[in-house]
Amino acid sequence: MLKLTRKKGFLPALVILGSTTILAGCGTTSANSNSSVSNTAGSSAPAAAQKLVLYSAQGYDQAMADAFQKKTGIKVQLVDDSTGNIVAKMEAEKSNPHWDVAWFDGGSTMQGLDNEGLLLQNWTPSDVSNYTSYGQSLIPSDKAYYPASITAAAAIGYNTKLVSASQAPKDWSDLLKPEFKNAVAMNDPSISGPTFPFVAGMLQMMGTQKGEQFYTSLKQNGMKVFPTNGDTLKALLAGQVKAIMIQDSALVSAKVKGDPIQIVYPSSGVFSLQGAIAIDKNAPDAAAAKQFVEYVLSQEGQQVMLDPKNGGGDSYFNPVIQGLQPNPARQQSGINWVAVNPVQAAQNENEIKQWFNANITQ
């Protein structure tokens, strides 16, 4: 009897002993890891050796980082991701930002970040005179971001195995014809970055009501909506649809690879999508950041961007810097460029996306 009661008291004691051993074990390991963490943080904090943190969604970003580093000796630490992820990351860290330079396609998206006060305003690069007059016209009045390239937010690409040259569409409205019934596709603007300027541009050019009517008619003609450029391009190549409306650089790069694609720049207007570059308002490495933006706007930097070996599909852009020739694979003449007003587009972004989602995607 006595033994038993003793045992009862012994058990909880054992439990506590056991758990404190575990606790102690955990305590030491976490203490260890903490100290080593603060060590690493401490060693990387003094930015004596010049460096630059670049967040980018451009295909040529790695090549540009390497070239810049070679030229200046400034170490470029690159985070390369899709525009959506880059923006999500910037927004999540906005109270304590880690980036110096952000670079992706989409003036209105950049404008949105500017509206939140995340970007360095009123700074002029020393080589701003390099811009073509069209390039100049795209610089926002608060000088918070700079255009580094131009592509079309959407052009029409058709599968030459399925559509003959005589049947080829010439303008957006041709896709409403019966021969394109159930045979047209585009991307979802809520998921695909370059698709929003395409939708916003159409609403700007045709007027909201007629623009919405255009997309509604497309839907009635059996248009399919895929998540991103890649899915839509695949549907075209596989013959699931005959024509698609996606970013033109993606179309050019597929065509160059030998895929059976012809590209049409619709006569009524093509919406320009700028590759926008901006500096963090509280950039930890502001001087290096400014140097990098100036390098991007220089002819030397642009040559690196224009080489498809460096940037893949993204290299097929139209330069906005004087004295440069775009890749010859790009059609140049006869494109009716329409600039999408980024301030307006950023203002109406959520409204437009919600409308599209409710009426076209679903």
Next chain:
Amino acid sequence: MPTLLSRLWHQVRGWVGAAPSLLVLFILIAYPMASLLIQIVLPHLFDVKMSFTPSLQPFFKVFTSKGNLTAVIDSLAIGAVAAVFATVIGTVTAFGSAKAPRGVRAVMNGAIWIVFFTPSYVIAEGWLILMQDGGILSQVFHLPNGWSAWFFTRFGLVITMGFRYFPFVHMAMEQAIANVGTEFVNAGRMLGASRAQRFRKIILPLLTPALLAGGSIAFAEGFGDFGFAAAISPQVHIPLISYQIYSALNQAPVDYPAAAGLSLLLILVTGGTLLLQMWWLGRRTYVTISSGSKVNVPPAGRRMSGATIASLIIAVVALVLPLGSTFLESLWNSNAAGLTFSNLSWQNYAQAMQVGGNGLQALTRSFTYSLIAAVITMTIGLFVAHQMAFRKSAATRILNLVTMATIAIPGVVLAAAFIFAWNAVWLIPIHLVLYGTSWVLGMAYVAGHLPYAIRLQLGAMSQLSPNLMTAARVLGAKNTTILRKVVVPLVQATTISTFFLTFTDTMFELPASSLLYPAGEPPFPVLINSKFQAFEWGQGAALAMIGLLFVIVSYAIGQFITSKLASKGGSKKQSVSVDADVSETEVLVSRYS
């Protein structure tokens, strides 16, 4: 009074005992989740200028939206049907593999492992290439456009999800079937139960915890899925809750409070289903391993049973079809040229290897992350599961709910939560801003896999009788000794599974990798993804195949080492000694009482 005191003592003991697990889960899961969820009421907490101005607007926006309601219902239905389907398939393969001849079993388990650790985006992509208009099947059989319309629907979605998630059920069941042993079945046979009766009334009920452990993961995965739905049913546009979250993240400005509110919705629903499951399990005991029972490695069958053949078919559908398609794609020169020999070459591999320095560096980087994350996840998972299984308290129950709910939350949101938590301004003065270092990525990897590790091991441990622990404790064994000498040998198959689960999955984990990697040091999955995003599908597929090969070889080496260790007598001796310990314990216990 004494009863009140002792009850209080009991409660305090529960919390103190759970403290280490609580601390770990707090750092890895609770604190990041809290940093995200608090934005529902304090939407400006992480703004450029921190503000504590509360607002209930995000909350009302999320919970009063009719769109969100239908999305939740749709997601629930998809998750539930996919989970049921996965559970059925996983049960068949688990029994099929248990009854299979040794060689077949090894092949089948290997195949199921590969399905398990192949990244979802590769599998979804594979199904797409296989089934779409102009895809592989339509080229081989000359099918007209639209032939596969039936596949790109809800129906096809739950089927593909079932084939994706069944390995969770399979792995949870594998150990459980081994642990059921023969004595209950023999007892049933002696009492005249038919084969079907024995299966339905004895075996299956005893396997309920494992079944639910695997099934609940499949449910949570399906409920929070985005990738599969986006790939398989872009045309149907089933308004899933994950889609709502993604569009909140794609808004400008990104609407984190809305994403947080929707995540809360996900947590509530998964938590609710889990409570239901706990209630169901709490009604009876599933202990099959008490002091007398022995661990049985199921005897290898000599002939192929029906279940084995069915399992082989499942393995083929789940593995060979989608992966084979991806492999074909990696050999394609052009997507448009289709299936001709002239269109196939190793060119993409040559190019992928040419990424050279970068590719190799990224692979080594991910290998290191994977190995470390796997060891830590396995160990913590074991401790925490042990705590939850044998020290039931309010604290452990909350832990259980929180960890489980994190499975349903999309990886991107979880990764963003890590940014908020470990980049917060209040960490600056104490030098604990871990975001931007490899620490935070490592922590996210562990946090992301811990729920699976805990869940699967909990399933296995629910079969162990608490008497075993009590007996060992009476004999003076410390907690760690009990865990090492009693628990681990009895659940080791599951424990090893959790190691490989974390290891292989980390090699391909995308959302946390891409949002949290230290600038300039991309891990392997980020590299694969950048190829897919640049429409270099062939190269992306080639990189994925290289990564898979790497993982498969690591897995094979791991298996080889494990079996070598076992045959050297380590594991055999251990289980024998456990049996010996146990019988000794029995003798001692009976002497004392």
